[in-house]
Each structure stands twice: as C-alpha cells, then as structure tokens.
Amino acid sequence: MAVWTLFLVFAAALLLGVPVAFALLVSCIATALVLGLPLIAMFLKMGSDVGSVALLAIPLFIFTGELMLRGGLSDRMIALATALVGHVKGGLGQVAVVGSTLFGGVSGSAIADVSAVGGTMIPQMVKKGYGADFAVNVTITAALVALLVPPSHNMILYSAAAGGRISITDLFAAGLIPAGLLAITLMITTWLIARKRGYPSLPFPGWRAVARTGVAAIPGLMLVMIIFVGIRAGIFTAVESASIAVVYATLITGLVYRQLGWASFVKAATGAAGTASRVLFVIGAAGAFGWLMALLEIPSAMVDLLQGVTDQPVLVLLLIILILLLLGTFMDMAPLLIIGTPIFLPVVKAYGIDPVHFGVIMILTCGIGLITPPVGSVLFVGTGIARVPVETAMKTIWPFYAACMIVLLAVTFIPQLSLALPSLL
Amino acid sequence: MQRPSFSRALDRLEAASLAGAAITLVSIALLQAWQVFGRYVLNASPGWTEPVALILMGLTVMLGASVAVRHETHFRFGMIAEGGSPARRAGLLLLARVIAALCGLLMAIYGTRLMLDDWEVPMAGAGLPSGLRFLGLALGGLLILVFALERIAGGGPKPVEGE
C-alpha cells in the first residue's frame, strides 16, 4: 500500500507536469500519511540534506563556471581547445570528454564535474552551433568518468558501506582503466555523432596559433592545476578547492583579464545561485524520497526477488545491475550506494566475485542513475546549464547510454580491467 | 498597463530573495577560503566556518528555489502536461501550483518547528542556535507559498519558454 502510494503519486504528479521536486515531496507526504509517519520527518530529512557537507562543493563549482564564462576565462580555454582539436570531428565534444576526465581527477564528484566542465563547455558548444541536446549529453556522460578517476568520494562511500573492509587504495587503482575505457568510448561516440550531424570542424590554425591561445589560456589552465595540485598535495579538501576556485576565478577575470565588472559578477552570483538552488532543491526532496524507500525496504524486496530467479553468478551480477539501474532512475547515487552495497555485496561475495571488482561495477552502475530520468542530478545540472527541457536531451542520448552500457558490460565480464592495477600497485 | 501593487511588492520580495541567495553563495565561498587561510596562516582551523557555510547553503537553496517557483523554472516533465486543450493545460498548471503551495506551506510549518525545537541547542563548532540549520527551509517554504499563491491568483511574471 505505502510502496504503491510512493511510486504512483510520484509518477502521476510527474506526468501531470508537477515539478520534480514537488512531485517527490507530495508523494513523500502521501506515503507518510498512509504509514502514519510524522510529516516533520520528511522535512527534517530534506532540510538536513540541503545543508550537508557532501553537497557544499556543488554551488561553488557552478559559481566558478559562471565566473569563468562571464569573465572571459573559459572563452580563452575554449580558444586553445579549438586550436588543438577543433579540426577533429566534434572537437568541442572531445574537449568536454578530455576536460571531464582531467577535472574528474580533481572533483571526485560527477555533479561538481558537470557543473565545472558543463558550465563552460555547454554554452560554448551551443554558441559554436552544436545541438544543445548533444552538448548536454556528451558533458553529462563524460562526467561519469569523474566517479572512476581517483580521488572519488563515492569509492570511499562504497568501502564504508561495505563495512570498511575494502581497501580504498585498491578501489582507486581499480577505477583507472575503466575510466580510461569510458573516456575513449565516449570520444568515439562523439566522433560518430559529430560526423553524422555534420558539426562544424575548423581548419587546423597552425602551431603558432596553438602557442598564442595556449599562453592566453594559461590562467584558465592554472585554475585546474591549482585545484588539482592543491588537493593532491593536501593543501585543501575538494570543498575548499571549490572556494579557492571561486576566489581565483574572480581575481583573474577581474584583475588580470579585466573582463569581469561588478555587474557581471552580480550576474554570475545570481545565475549560479539560481542554477544551484534548482538542482539542490530536487536533491533535498529526493533525500526524503530515498529515506522512505529505505524504510519501506524496497531495495531488499527486490533482492529477495532476484535470489529466487537464478543461481548463475553472471546472471546474478546482470540482475543486480538491472535492479540498480532501475533504482537509479529514481534514487540519487549516494543513498543508492549506501543502501545497495550492504544488500548486494554479500550476495555477490557468495558467488565468488571480488569486492573491489564489484565496487567498480556498483559505482559505474549507480553513476549511470545520475544521468537517467526522472531523478538524475547530473542530468538536471546539465540541462539546467543548457536551459533546455530534460526531454530534449533524452531524445538523442541513446548513443551515449549505449557507450556507457558497453563499458559497464566490459567491466562486468572482464574482471582484469578492474583488478589488474590493484594487484600491480 | 500598471501592474497591481501587490504584484510590484512581490517583485521586490523576489529581488530580495535572489539577492539573499547570491549573497549567501558568495559568503560560502569566502568562509571556505577563510578556513584554508586559518589552517595555514593562523595555524588554527576555525571550527565555525563549515557549520555556518551549511546554514548559508540551506538559505541559498531555499531562497533560490522560491524564485524558481515564481518564474516556474523548476525541473519538470512537460511532455504530457503541455499537450491537449487550453482548458486541460490550465487545469494541470493549477494542479502543479496548488501542490507547490501545499509543499511551501508544509515546509514553512515544519521548518519553523524544526528550527524552534533545536533553538536552545548550541551548534557544535559555531555556538549558534542549532535550529538555524532549518532557517532556509522555514523561510523558503514561506516564500514558495507566497509565490505559488500569486501564480494561482493569476499573477506573476510571464513564464519563460524552454525551462
């Protein structure tokens, strides 16, 4: 009864055009009434989630992107990228993939990644005549690479949810090859789509132009370097790095490029506050929804179902992936990891599957949930930046989903992709 | 045409909400940067920066979310809602606005109660009332209610296409 209330009210409200956050909230309210739960608990969860450390970097990286955009910093970075790979089919899409991979090594978060890279690249791609749908799709799938490149707080979350018995250094090493594989697959996908759609590719401007745009882009590249070196050298945390990025982007665009005036700073701040708040508002409502799902033991009911179906390890793994993908359509990554790991890990262990290998599968699978509707925070950030409706992006995302699935299946069926590096290091 | 005075008053309220969201966002950046400064330059990590930043983030999100209610720019799926007759579209729009108003009302009521219930408890690290964690929820809920009611009454700025 309660389970049906939760899903049916949500689905009905969503389909009738109620904004996602309110559809989530109203289904939580209805379910709480059915269960006789105090409504205040729903709002406690929501209020607590929108004020949680885990999300603190998100508005700051969105802010940095706005500052870079309005202060001319990202224009210069794009100029360099264009000089370098603009002559390749889908050049800016390729830059988005490579940029996400590099930035992913910094952020550890797909949402921060799509905020930072997407905040710059999506408007640039649209400006250069790429379809907004394509711009969103390439950026949000590329952001999944960030989950697999260390440092990844999701891997730490997985290890913790597994009872802390899995080495985080092993997990970090295990993510590297799958991350590279995903990046290459996405670059090929980008190349194919760009060729089919005939996106403009520029003539190679010569090495002199590369050098010139390179020098102009140095302050922009420095931002990434400061974040990267700052975190790697232990000077600051990922959240702190986001604030350093804001301060740095303000100083460079305001004092060095002299392109950021007071008016554009205000525009950047209000724009970033608007985008960030719409994203985090949904995440807060989804927190209450996920809480009820956990209370109703929906994930474990699905496992009971699964164990009755098959005893083949590969089939079990595929079924778990399928369940996680289904749950991932509604749930955010962190709650899904936290709830799913203690339920599924004992199952796969019983079938002799390595927990480190399963960790990479979990992270990639739950990560895909970030870009699937109706609840996908990375999807929301991407479409929010592009200012296009979610369904516009969804119509043409299939090649990118296919690319993710190919990598996911490769990672699932070839354990060595995950386990070769940890055994070497 | 002269807009009704309550509508102009709500324009000012919206401007104040957006300004609040932007100011809290800038403050979060400065607080986190101060935390780094404190750790290296003062050799003492301030314990209050993070809890205060989290209160401010709650405000950024909820104030910004209320502005998005007024402009009707929250994430939604319009595929079904935007088809059909004008009467059907108007009916579904009304439903969405009533649900937003209801959620805003409950956010305001329970946000206020959560805030008051924890008011006496000092926040670890900051010494401020712990209940401030829910200030954003309470305030944002009230603003969402106000802006949704304005929409239900037929007021508010023109909807932006494509969002």
Place this chain on the structure above:
Amino acid sequence: APHAADAAIRLDAVDVHPPGYPTVEAVKWMGEELARESGGRIRIRQFPSGQLGAEDDTLGFARYHAIHFCRVAVAALNNPFPETRALALPYVFRSTDHMRRVVDGPVGTGLLNVFERRGLVGLAYYDAAPRSFYNIRGPIETPADLAGLKIRSPLSDMVLETLAAMGANPTPLSFGGVFSALETHLIDGAENNLPSFESSRHFETARFWSETEHSFSPDALLMSKSAFDALTPADRELVKDVARRSVQVMRQGWDARVAEARRIVLAAGVAINRPDPAPFAAAVEPVVRRYIADPVLGDLYNRIRTEG
C-alpha cells in the same frame, strides 16, 4: 494510544555502523530476545549502515517517532544534553573497566534519564573506546610530539578544545574524508578507537598508533519516548530489561573486535607505542577545569573520579 496486548509490534532500529559491528549485533540480539520473550509479538527491524541518515538526524527521527531506536555516539549528544559531556571529558576515565563500572552504576543510570527532556528514552550505554591518536609522521610519546600536527577532529567543541590544549592543530573534517586527507597529507593524523582505525583502513596510510587513551566516551542506545510511552507498562519493562542485558553481548563483541583490530594492524606493520598518559592529562587539565566549573558537570566529574 497503547498497543493492544496481543497486537504485533514492530520497532525500527537505526545505526550508522554496518551489520557485524558490535552495536548492530547487540541490537540484533535484542530483537531476537524481545521476539522470544514476547512470543513473537515484539520484533525489531534493523536499518544499519546509515541507511536512514546520519547520527544527528536519527536523533530527530527518533524524537519525532519516525523510527524507534537509534544508536549514537555520546559526542553527538553533548550539545543537546550537556550533562553527557561528563562521559566525554578527556581522561575522566582511567580504563575501560572504570568506564563500564560508571555507566553500569548510579551515574550511568542518572545519565540515561536526561534524554526525556527532548523526547527520548535512554536505554543503554555501549562501548566505543578507548580513543587514541594515529598519524603518518611518527610515534607520539609526549604532547610535544603533537605540536603543529594537523589532527582531524569531529565537529565537537570538546574534542576541538582537547586537541588544541594538547598542542595539535585541530582540523574539523567528516569521518568519510579522513582517508584521502591522510593520503594527501592534508592532515597528519586523527584520533579514534582501534576498530575504527582498522575498519576504515586508515592504518594503511597512518602507520603510527599511539595509545594515549585520552577518551572513553561511550555510545548510547536511545528510544523514541512517544514510541516507548505507546507500549504497555509490561512491554516497557521488557524493552528496558533486554536493552540492559544487551550491554553484555555488546561488550563481548567489542572486546573481540578490539583484539582482532589490534592483531590486524600489527600484522600490517603498524608501530604501536604506549606513552605515559600523565603529561597528556596535564595538558588538557585547563579544558577539563573549564567544563567542570559547571556545577552539574563538576558533581558528575567528582562522582566518576571517585567511583572504584
């Protein structure tokens, strides 16, 4: 309204620790015992691994009767229930035995009653100690070895003050952030109990465990007061009794877990040293004195110190 005598009662218990952790196992034992003693009428449904939120939030959920039991660290209770600070003061306890005698005795019983103020019923104190330092630099023999070290602190005023008094640079950080912070040398070390040091794999990076045993701050098992009041008087007694008896189950599990953690980190080559606690206790003396200037805490402090 109280449940009818024969109606099935299902109570939800939450914990941030995973299945197999001694506190989770103790509550699991409680569920089995309650089911047995009530003829299957009362059951506990567990939500471990933080499925239903962080410790702070689970206190709220219990208080508003959205869940029934929660297990939280006393540190999370220090601000809403200032009396519980007596149990978290550095060096207030001499040993695990001392702490156990105190929480089993009148002081512990008294400190289980303070939670009613905010809609909670205290059922039991569980172990989470002793806490010691671990770091990436070298063995800590005296407070001077802590000078300038960036030591992670949970967001607790008392821990922040304690670390500062010992000469360290306390760095507030969430528990989940500690591993990478150690790896990148953002922090030099942290303080915790052995099972957490081991299960978090922090020992892979922090190779020095220094047994300062500066805190024996326990965990508390709490129940929603409105859920408790909804039980019949007989069931209330049953729940209280089973919770009381679960403490022994928990302690056995805890001692085994501490021993196992010690074996694992030693086998992994972690260097363990056991410094003289006296200079550390002397360093935190001003912090303790400031807290016990409060008459309630001062009285509790004296009663704890004079307990056997």
